Amino acid sequence: MGSFLEKIAKRIARAKGGHSAVVDGLTMTGDTPNAIVINPDIQMRTEAAEYSRHHVLFWGRANPPHAGHEKAYNKVKEVARKVGGTSSMVLTRTHDNKKNPLTPEQKEKHAKRAFPDVNTSVADESHPTILHQLSKLHERGITDLHLVAGSDRHDEYTKLIKKYNGVKGAHGYYNFKSLSLHSAGERDPDAEGTEGMSASKMRNSAQRGDFKAFKEGSPSTMKPDHVKEAYNDVRANMSGPSATAKKIMKRAK
Secondary structure (H helix, E strand, C coil): CHHHHHHHHHHHHHHHHHCCCCECCECCCCCCCCCCCCCHHHHHHHHHHHCCCEEEEEEECCCCCCHHHHHHHHHHHHHHHHHCCEEEEEECCCCCCCCCCCCHHHHHHHHHHHCCCCEEEECCCCCCCHHHHHHHHHHCCCCEEEEEECHHHHHHHHHHHHHHCCCCECCECCCCCEEEEEECCCCCCCCCCCCCCCHHHHHHHHHCCCHHHHHHHCCCCCCHHHHHHHHHHHHHHHHCCCHHHHHHHHHHC
16 A cells, blocks of 8 residues: 555656646556547637638739839738738739720739739739639638728728628629728829829820830839830830721721
């Protein structure tokens, strides 16, 4: 009996020293400790509730990219670092000679050069709108969405995105746990007008042959030769078909 009590006393002493009632995988009395089994269904539901994947998105025209879009680019990177999420800048496919002179291919080329640290692309034809893009993100497993936009677009985007959250439609389906809007500045980078730097000012500079003004309004992240190339593309596309080309097209009709 004395031997047995001495063993228990030793185990108690060792347990106190290690702050545990289990020593060498055994309890103080030498038995195997009971195992605690968590209900698998409860465990999976708990893990699902705690699972989150954040994504930061900027959606816009950027035709052409300019300093206002650079602010959005910096905000996208800042928010992505803060929430530990992925990020992207997705641009519309809109193209015309007046307000959207760069073709989708040209715009993607120049935007990738202007925003090198963020996954930048032009929306594909099967996902042409912001709602299509959100459905695409939902399919990828994104649970929490962060949208970067000019402060004057916050109410518009919030209303639109919340309206279709959890609702199936022609755009597909998305259902985010949370939606956060982050300001890229006091106004939409793609807004038309004279206040601040805008794509319309950049296009006007290119159209009148003012490369200096175009360069001053371009993102600081673009190399000089890339700025020049963007300038030439905007000028060429805004001028429209040449007189000779117009005659050829007219004859073809």
